[in-house]
Amino acid sequence: xIYLDNxxxxxxxxPCVGQAMLDALEHAGNPGRGAHEPTLHAAxxxxxxxxxxxxxxHAESPDCIAFTANxxxxxxxxxxxxVRPDDHVITTVxxxxxxxxxxxxxxxxxxxxxxxxxxxxxxxxxxxxxxxLRPNTRLVVVTHASNVTGNLTDLAFVSAFAKKHGLxxxxxxxxxxxxxxxxVQALGVDVLCFTGHKALLGPQGTGGLYVRPGLTMAPxxxxxxxxxxxxxTHPSQMPTALEAGTLNVPGLAGLxxxxxxxxxxxxxxxxxxxxxxxxxxxxKIVHAPDVKIYGSFDETDRAPIVSLNFGDADAxxxxxxxxxxxxxxxxxxxxxxxxxxxxxxxxxxGMVRFSFSHQNTEAEVLRAAEAxxxxxxxx
Amino acid sequence: xRRKRQYIVLSFASTARAMGWEKECAARGxxxxxxxxxxxITAGCGLGWRMLxxxxxxxxxxxxxxxxxxxxxxxx
Numbered sequence: 001x002i003y004l005d006n007x008x009x010x011x012x013x014x015p016c017v018g019q020a021m022l023d024a025l026e027h028a029g030n031p032g033r034g035a036h037e038p039t040l041h042a043a044x045x046x047x048x049x050x051x052x053x054x055x056x057x058h059a060e061s062p063d064c065i066a067f068t069a070n071x072x073x074x075x076x077x078x079x080x081x082x083v084r085p086d087d088h089v090i091t092t093v094x095x096x097x098x099x100x101x102x103x104x105x106x107x108x109x110x111x112x113x114x115x116x117x118x119x120x121x122x123x124x125x126x127x128x129x130x131x132x133l134r135p136n137t138r139l140v141v142v143t144h145a146s147n148v149t150g151n152l153t154d155l156a157f158v159s160a161f162a163k164k165h166g167l168x169x170x171x172x173x174x175x176x177x178x179x180x181x182x183x184v185q186a187l188g189v190d191v192l193c194f195t196g197h198k199a200l201l202g203p204q205g206t207g208g209l210y211v212r213p214g215l216t217m218a219p220x221x222x223x224x225x226x227x228x229x230x231x232x233t234h235p236s237q238m239p240t241a242l243e244a245g246t247l248n249v250p251g252l253a254g255l256x257x258x259x260x261x262x263x264x265x266x267x268x269x270x271x272x273x274x275x276x277x278x279x280x281x282x283x284k285i286v287h288a289p290d291v292k293i294y295g296s297f298d299e300t301d302r303a304p305i306v307s308l309n310f311g312d313a314d315a316x317x318x319x320x321x322x323x324x325x326x327x328x329x330x331x332x333x334x335x336x337x338x339x340x341x342x343x344x345x346x347x348x349x350g351m352v353r354f355s356f357s358h359q360n361t362e363a364e365v366l367r368a369a370e371a372x373x374x375x376x377x378x379x
Numbered sequence: 380x381r382r383k384r385q386y387i388v389l390s391f392a393s394t395a396r397a398m399g400w401e402k403e404c405a406a407r408g409x410x411x412x413x414x415x416x417x418x419x420i421t422a423g424c425g426l427g428w429r430m431l432x433x434x435x436x437x438x439x440x441x442x443x444x445x446x447x448x449x450x451x452x453x454x455x
Contacts, residue, residue: 032394035415035426040401043426047398063395226394227425237392 007355024253032226049256066242071195081217085110087138093339122149149295150305202255284369288376315350
């Protein structure tokens with residue numbers, strides 16, 4: 001089997017991830033709910049995950065990192081906690097449904113939403129940000145990289161736009177956290193939402209958000225906090241403010257171990273390896289007959305994704321042939337990002353998405369490229 | 380019957396702050412340990428860092444007072 005569905009979830013994790021999870025299952029109590037050794041062990045596990053993520057993202061402190069069950073919950077927390085019914089939000093057609101659906105729901109409650117469009121290679125039309133600005137614009141939410149095309153968003157541009165107009169900037173880093181260097185302070189990001197189970201190499205069921213110090217938002221969920229138990233309102237201190245209920249300690253043990261492994265390897269080194277594999281694959285298939293590749297490959301820096309179609313063939317059928325005949329795991333369909341498919345004209349056909357990890361080998365990538373060329377020759 | 384004695388207990392804004400404090404103390408060799416926060420400091424739950432008064436005296440000037448909320452004398 002050749003696993004090239006890393007944009008959905010990374011399958012090959014370093015062994016330390018599973019070991020940390022097993023240790024937590026066997027030895028961790030409930031974090032922050034007492035001071036005996038099992039509960040302190042659990043609290044140390046959670047703090048380690050917080051600390052490693054703060055280091056990776058260049059956050060001001062571990063207090064800026066709150067954990068959630070996934071990036072969808074993190075994005076819901078940020079958007080529902082920050083956007084009021086009379087606010088206007090600027091977003092893009094590159095967004096995943098984890099951004100779009102909370103915005104659609106907020107729109108039903110009175111909020112207004114504008115969508116920055118893309119050109120025919122899926123690159124954002126940056127001039128539209130200024131064009132969409134209104135007196136009640138409060139927030140900008142953008143994906144750091146499209147999970148369909150792999151195109152990166154120019155966060156420096158969007159951040160400068162947000163700062164210039166006093167807007168809150170929320171970033172969906174589902175495809176980039178752990179896959180490339182991110183410095184939230186240097187980029188001027190207010191909220192950055194991440195998932196644990198992709199490039200951060202943790203297990204599914206983990207995610208979270210970085211929140212700039214001083215920025216407050218209404219929590220999505222309130223309840224047990226381990227502190228201030230007689231208060232009728234949930235504590236406002238980060239990270240407790242956004243973490244009601246018992247955390248997923250075994251999951252966070254794995255996430256902390258994954259991030260520590262990334263830090264030990266160097267995120268730049270891992271990113272370069274992924275880029276080299278992506279570029280190798282692209283160069284081997286770019287001239288295959290009747291293969292249409294989506295996204296912009298002019299830029300050398302992008303997410304490690306190559307999405308394509310074979311002529312007019314159904315993407316789902318192509319993905320199934322790749323699995324059945326070649327043992328190659330890819331993702332077909334809409335990838336939960338409907339607006340980018342509308343923009344690129346692939347609503348009916350979908351796309352076949354190849355997504356790479358530093359855990360892949362050159363041999364795997366060459367075999368996958370060979371399979372694409374064979375299928376293209378078949379017509 | 381267990382004899383009571385005086386301690387200094389540091390309290391924190393959150394569990395995350397308490398865990399950060401414990402890590403810093405371990406790295407610097409600062410004596411003490413995390414305990415359930417005594418009810419005379421805050422009703423409910425939470426963690427505190429308990430030190431002997433003589434250790435508090437010895438270390439107080441070297442501690443990062445931004446790392447904790449308050450230092451309270453407690454008899455336990």
